[in-house]
Amino acid sequence: MAEVRLVDVSKHYGSHKVIENFNITIKDGECLTFLGPSGCGKTVVLRLIAGFERPNAGEIFIGSTLVSSAEKNVFLPPEQRKIGVVFQDYAVWPHMTVFENVIYPLKIQKVEKEEARERTRKAIAQVGLAGLEERLPYQLSGGQQQRIALARALVSKPQILLLDEPLNNLDAKLREEMRFEIKELQKETGVTILYVTHDQEVALALSDRIAIMDAAGRIRQVGTPEEIYEQPADSFVFKFMGVSNFIPLAKQDGRVWLESTEEEVKALQFLAQTGQDGKILAACRPSDIELTREDTGTRARVQRATFLGPTIDYSVNLGGMNLRVQQDTHEAISNNLLFKEGETCFLKFHHVKSFAHEAEVEGLM
Amino acid sequence: MKFPRLAKGLSGLKKFGVAELVLLVSIAILVVVVAFPILLIFWNAFTTPEGKFNLKDVVTILSQPQTYEALWNSVVIAAGVTALSTVLGVFFAWLVTRTDLPFKNLMKLLFVVPFMLPSFIGAIAWKILCSPRGGYLNVFLVNLLGLEKAPFNVYTMTGIIIVETMYLFPFVFIQVSGALERMDPTLEESALISGIDLFTITRKITFPLITPSFVAGALLVAMYSLSHFGVPSVLGQNAGIYNIPTLIYQAIHASGGSFNAIRTGTVLASLLVLAAALILYLQNLVLKKGRYQIIAGKSMRPMLLKLRGLRVPMLVLSILYIAVTVLLPTVIIFLVGALKTYGLPLKFTNMTLDNLKYIFTWKMTRDSIKNSVILSVGAAVVTMLVGTMISYVIVKAKVKGKFILEFLGMLPYSVPGTVIALGVILAWSGKFGINLYNTAGIIFVAYIARYMAFALKSTSASLEQVHDSLEEASRACGASHWQALKDIVLPLIKPGMISAFFMIFFPALRELTTSVLLYGPTTRTIGVAIYALHEDGETVYATALASIALVIIVIGEIIIRRLSKAERRNA
Numbered sequence: 001m002a003e004v005r006l007v008d009v010s011k012h013y014g015s016h017k018v019i020e021n022f023n024i025t026i027k028d029g030e031c032l033t034f035l036g037p038s039g040c041g042k043t044v045v046l047r048l049i050a051g052f053e054r055p056n057a058g059e060i061f062i063g064s065t066l067v068s069s070a071e072k073n074v075f076l077p078p079e080q081r082k083i084g085v086v087f088q089d090y091a092v093w094p095h096m097t098v099f100e101n102v103i104y105p106l107k108i109q110k111v112e113k114e115e116a117r118e119r120t121r122k123a124i125a126q127v128g129l130a131g132l133e134e135r136l137p138y139q140l141s142g143g144q145q146q147r148i149a150l151a152r153a154l155v156s157k158p159q160i161l162l163l164d165e166p167l168n169n170l171d172a173k174l175r176e177e178m179r180f181e182i183k184e185l186q187k188e189t190g191v192t193i194l195y196v197t198h199d200q201e202v203a204l205a206l207s208d209r210i211a212i213m214d215a216a217g218r219i220r221q222v223g224t225p226e227e228i229y230e231q232p233a234d235s236f237v238f239k240f241m242g243v244s245n246f247i248p249l250a251k252q253d254g255r256v257w258l259e260s261t262e263e264e265v266k267a268l269q270f271l272a273q274t275g276q277d278g279k280i281l282a283a284c285r286p287s288d289i290e291l292t293r294e295d296t297g298t299r300a301r302v303q304r305a306t307f308l309g310p311t312i313d314y315s316v317n318l319g320g321m322n323l324r325v326q327q328d329t330h331e332a333i334s335n336n337l338l339f340k341e342g343e344t345c346f347l348k349f350h351h352v353k354s355f356a357h358e359a360e361v362e363g364l365m
Numbered sequence: 366m367k368f369p370r371l372a373k374g375l376s377g378l379k380k381f382g383v384a385e386l387v388l389l390v391s392i393a394i395l396v397v398v399v400a401f402p403i404l405l406i407f408w409n410a411f412t413t414p415e416g417k418f419n420l421k422d423v424v425t426i427l428s429q430p431q432t433y434e435a436l437w438n439s440v441v442i443a444a445g446v447t448a449l450s451t452v453l454g455v456f457f458a459w460l461v462t463r464t465d466l467p468f469k470n471l472m473k474l475l476f477v478v479p480f481m482l483p484s485f486i487g488a489i490a491w492k493i494l495c496s497p498r499g500g501y502l503n504v505f506l507v508n509l510l511g512l513e514k515a516p517f518n519v520y521t522m523t524g525i526i527i528v529e530t531m532y533l534f535p536f537v538f539i540q541v542s543g544a545l546e547r548m549d550p551t552l553e554e555s556a557l558i559s560g561i562d563l564f565t566i567t568r569k570i571t572f573p574l575i576t577p578s579f580v581a582g583a584l585l586v587a588m589y590s591l592s593h594f595g596v597p598s599v600l601g602q603n604a605g606i607y608n609i610p611t612l613i614y615q616a617i618h619a620s621g622g623s624f625n626a627i628r629t630g631t632v633l634a635s636l637l638v639l640a641a642a643l644i645l646y647l648q649n650l651v652l653k654k655g656r657y658q659i660i661a662g663k664s665m666r667p668m669l670l671k672l673r674g675l676r677v678p679m680l681v682l683s684i685l686y687i688a689v690t691v692l693l694p695t696v697i698i699f700l701v702g703a704l705k706t707y708g709l710p711l712k713f714t715n716m717t718l719d720n721l722k723y724i725f726t727w728k729m730t731r732d733s734i735k736n737s738v739i740l741s742v743g744a745a746v747v748t749m750l751v752g753t754m755i756s757y758v759i760v761k762a763k764v765k766g767k768f769i770l771e772f773l774g775m776l777p778y779s780v781p782g783t784v785i786a787l788g789v790i791l792a793w794s795g796k797f798g799i800n801l802y803n804t805a806g807i808i809f810v811a812y813i814a815r816y817m818a819f820a821l822k823s824t825s826a827s828l829e830q831v832h833d834s835l836e837e838a839s840r841a842c843g844a845s846h847w848q849a850l851k852d853i854v855l856p857l858i859k860p861g862m863i864s865a866f867f868m869i870f871f872p873a874l875r876e877l878t879t880s881v882l883l884y885g886p887t888t889r890t891i892g893v894a895i896y897a898l899h900e901d902g903e904t905v906y907a908t909a910l911a912s913i914a915l916v917i918i919v920i921g922e923i924i925i926r927r928l929s930k931a932e933r934r935n936a
Contacts, residue, residue: 052837078840085841091834095856104852105842149838156843 002063002159002192003028004049009058009068011044018044019217022058026160031186031193033203035240036213042196044217046162049194050085051078062159079108084153084191088165090145092137092152098124099133101148105156123155126185143174154185160192167202179205200241204229212237235355238283245289245323247282249354251275261319266297267347271354281355286326290348291316291339298347302339314339318347384764391755392766395773398814402788403638403780409791410631414624426632431612436636438522439608442597443590445526446533451583453530454537455575457686460679462545463571464670467680473542475687477535481918482691483875484532485595485892486911489899490694491528492599493701493908495519499708501697520604529596531690533586540582544575563670577651584648591644592637592781594878599899609633610783614882627790634784645779695915702909720909730910732887733894740805740890741873744812749865751813752820753858759821760828761836761854777818782878785814789883803885811879816869823868827861828854860929867925874921875914 004026011018018041026032034042047053049060051067054075060068062083067076093101102123106116124130127147137145146166153161163182167175179202186193197203203210204225211222214236221233232238235246247268248259254272256265259279268282291302291314303322304315312332314325325347332338339345413419426432460466461473494502495517503515518524552574556566594610601607607615613630620626672679700711702720709715724730758764759771780788789811793801801807831854839849877892884893891914898907 050837050841052840077845078837079843079845083841085838087834087838089832089834091832091838093835093838093853093857104839104844108843108848152838152842162841 004160005061007059009055011048012056024211026192026194029190029192030208031206033195033207033210034213035197035200035203035210037215038198040213040215041217042213043164046164046194046196050083050162051076051081082159084158084161086149086153086163086166088168090149092145092148094137097134097136098129098148102151102155119155123151127151143170163195165197212240235281235283243286243324245284249280249282251280252277258319263319267349282352283355284349284352286324288351289325291325291327291337291345292348296346296348300345300347302341302343302345305339305341384762388758388764388766391758391770394751399776400773402792405791406631406634406788410635423632426629435607435609435612438606439591442525442608443587446529446590447583447587449530450534450537450586451579453534454582455541455579458538458542458545462542464672472683476538478691479532480535481922482532485599485877487532487694488528488596488599490697491519493697519600525597525600529590533589536585537579537582540578541575544578548574580651581648584644588641588644591640592783609637613783630787634787637781637784641779641781698908699912702912704905707904720905724909730894733889733891736805736888737874737891740808741870744809744873745866745869748813748816748820748869749862752817752865753824753862756821756825756828760825774821782815785811786879786882805888808880808883811883812873815879819868820865823865824861827858831857871921
């Protein structure tokens with residue numbers, strides 16, 4: 001178990017700068033997730049830590065060992081870094097049985113035979129594959145193959161476990177299951193985990209801390225899942241954590257207008273109480289908007305209503321802007337608040353966040 | 366490239382790891398074996414012995430009537446063979462994939478069989494059958510129909526084109542039938558639903574979709590035919606018909622390898638290289654344009670055209686085609702190989718096994734079998750191993766300067782066998798310190814150059830299927846680069862390596878075009894021995910040796926099929 005530290009790391013492919021002066025510390029024993037859109041360089045960071053890529057600048061430490069340094073010309077190859085890696089495409093060796101796959105790291109390390117067999121059996125049992133030791137990978141399902149990869153990565157007791165979108169190729173149900181299992185395994189083994197994904201649900205469920213990366217390879221925010229969800233640093237982070245409504249507003253003298261039509265939005269009046277005058281970006285989730293028949297001063301028109309069972313999903317038009325609204329079915333029916341397409345309604349807002357400006361949202365996904 | 370890095374001193378040297386070393390070795394091998402000999406050809410063609418630039422001789426050689434006649438013949442033969450092969454290949458491919466022809470799977474197999482028969486042996490058979498004087502088929506028809514003169518004359522351009530086509534058309538057939546099988550049938554079905562008739566669909570949808578495949582196959586045929594020695598030599602020389610490869614052979618043999626002859630050869634060879642480069646360029650153009658994603662990787666059930674009344678006639682036509690192009694020549698080779706004297710009627714009482722016995726006891730023929738087996742096994746093993754190494758660098762390694770290797774790796778594809786032979790003579794005849802002339806070594810080097818393309822193709826294809834993460838996973842498990850190669854990569858590409866071995870072994874075993882320019886008194890190969898015996902009028906011994914070669918080839922093919930089937934079952 002060890003801490004991993006990246007200091008001012010840069011990686012370029014030709015003229016394309018993937019990451020630039022990248023700094024982060026993964027604490028000993030924690031599970032840190034890099035969450036970002038595809039192509040943002042999160043996998044490159046993982047590969048730099050694993051030693052599959054060399055940085056163009058900066059230093060990487062695993063524990064107290066300097067493993068990569070462009071300036072000092074230090075480069076420890078992957079096999080000397082005591083890491084475990086699980087890849088998106090499993091990377092289970094097709095010509096070896098489950099047992100042979102899992103025991104391979106121990107064979108390479110020349111662990112004594114009986115001990116190696118014992119540890120292999122334990123690792124296979126840990127990921128729930130006991131009894132399948134002699135099967136070849138093609139005889140197993142995708143989820144089972146990913147479990148082999150997990151057992152293989154853990155059997156040699158690595159200092160850090162690197163997981164590169166390991167659940168992507170699995171179906172939704174299996175993904176949920178595996179997510180709990182990885183969490184369990186970490187509790188059992190106490191291994192430090194770096195998890196790379198673009199799936200915010202997995203990140204929230206699994207991580208001790210999350211680092212949000214943008215398309216340019218910069219870290220926008222690092223924090224616990226609750227911090228990230230409740231106190232997003234900017235509109236980019238907010239948008240990445242779920243379905244979002246953004247309303248560009250202008251405020252002055254305790255009143256707010258829609259930027260587009262200069263209509264006053266009374267329902268968002270409360271945003272004008274604090275902060276400076278000028279342009280702001282109001283942001284909220286679909287469940288933070290309430291549709292009502294009482295006059296709140298902010299009128300909208302229902303464009304589309306879709307019944308989804310427990311909830312109803314609306315698209316409403318406010319001054320030419322489409323907002324997503326989610327309504328609890330039971331509440332809507334008992335309060336007679338079902339709206340039809342084309343109907344007029346009033347809006348009420350809860351938990352609205354305001355950000356300085358909109359520019360940061362662009363370029364997402 | 367390497368110099369600025371070396372200038373960095375010791376710190377730079379540290380970066381010089383396994384990948385860089387392997388890259389350098391790979392480049393060195395390709396330069397020595399392929400690039401250097403080819404450069405020598407151009408050098409030799411355009412300079413005097415003193416090393417001065419010289420265009421006068423080039424102009425003289427090119428303005429000789431026999432040169433441009435040969436060039437014209439090469440072009441006409443290549444064009445004719447390509448056109449005919451394309452028509453036959455597309456037609457038969459369509460017949461076995463898109464109609465309800467009976468015994469389709471068997472027929473599909475049979476149409477590839479012509480590949481097994483070496484084309485120069487086929488040419489010898491057709492000469493025996495259709496020579497205007499005394500050809501067995503001619504005599505038979507004259508007697509049967511009471512004709513005044515022989516109906517067929519195989520010693521003509523038409524004869525050469527037809528015989529070459531018989532053995533080259535599978536190139537097109539394989540490409541097109543593959544594309545037709547992989548094509549998504551919904552593309553045609555949706556047109557059918559829109560009420561378009563099957564003929565229009567074939568013309569407007571199916572045909573454009575398979576265009577890239579048949580053009581690729583056709584260009585392959587053109588390239589092969591342009592530099593083909595065997596058939597034009599066996600059938601053309603009597604009638605004074607020369608193409609570029611046979612003219613080169615003639616020039617060098619007539620003079621016993623004099624400087625002027627070699628100079629003539631190199632000028633002609635330069636023409637071949639240019640033609641091959643042009644064809645390769647066209648092929649890339651077509652393939653780039655034709656990357657239709659709609660031809661999927663998996664096979665699907667296409668809709669079949671009902672032949673109705675034509676079903677049986679089409680089957681008969683197909684069987685007849687195979688019988689005439691494969692069965693008849695093979696049978697005639699075996700029969701003539703057993704005759705007591707050439708020219709006797711093909712009766713059982715005229716047959717003997719003495720010829721075979723003689724082949725195995727006569728030193729020249731026995732040595733030729735031994736030479737061919739040793740050379741082709743050796744070349745196959747070495748080329749397969751070197752090819753695997755080079756493919757690994759091209760496909761997998763992350764190393765600067767890889768593009769040099771990618772370029773060099775393209776070269777073997779584009780160099781005709783005759784050219785390789787000439788280049789090898791120039792490079793390995795003592796001028797640069799090593800003299801392999803008249804030894805088996807020079808043929809060995811030539812085979813490596815000639816078949817490197819096959820090894821690169823087969824091994825790089827299987828390396829591409831080994832995803833990078835498999836190797837990286839083993840590095841992460843603590844394996845060094847070498848251990849990862851040994852434990853993971855090599856076991857996974859073994860089938861590709863084995864198939865590379867056989868893709869080299871069999872063509873090398875029956876090789877003629879290159880060996881015929883390189884053999885010495887004790888280093889004849891089977892191909893050379895058959896060719897020489899035939900040239901000397903020893904037709905009976907030539908065919909007897911040819912029948913032994915055919916038996917070896919057929920047994921070998923059966924073994925490969927068994928092996929690859931077993932391999933597929935294990936995978």
